[in-house]
Amino acid sequence: MSPSTLQQKDWSQHKRSALSAEQVREQLAGLDGWQLLGDAGHGAISKTYRFANFYETMAFVNALALIAHQQDHHPDLEVSYDRCKVSLNTHDVGGISETDIDCARRIEALLKLA
Numbered sequence: 001m002s003p004s005t006l007q008q009k010d011w012s013q014h015k016r017s018a019l020s021a022e023q024v025r026e027q028l029a030g031l032d033g034w035q036l037l038g039d040a041g042h043g044a045i046s047k048t049y050r051f052a053n054f055y056e057t058m059a060f061v062n063a064l065a066l067i068a069h070q071q072d073h074h075p076d077l078e079v080s081y082d083r084c085k086v087s088l089n090t091h092d093v094g095g096i097s098e099t100d101i102d103c104a105r106r107i108e109a110l111l112k113l114a
């Protein structure tokens, strides 16, 4: 494979575990607008971001793609004209892990870059 400027996290050396609903809620307390949907075992953390128009929404989606690729962690996205619902969970733990919280923090930080 040709060398890439983009670094990608390798999760194969990490042992991740599922957070309890209480742990998820504790972590989300510091993340504006993020909530736990469903229970921690089968649910996701989610936030709906609102934008002025489709262009802004898609700019957000494209910027998000960089984080998703770098973290090798890919949110479910529901994209509409002026909003994007972002949901995260971790398949190999069957729930929500620190990786999801970390990605949510990175997405929030992305929007504060401007």
Ligand SMILES: C[C@H](O)[C@H](O)[C@H]1CNC2=NC(N)=NC(=O)C2=N1
Residues within 6 Å of the ligand: 011, 072, 073, 074, 075, 076, 088, 089, 090, 091, 092
């Ligand atoms: C091997 C690879 O890291 C995994 O399949 C990744 C890919 N993207 C992922 N994205 C999300 N949201 N959750 C995961 O558990 C996940 N697993």
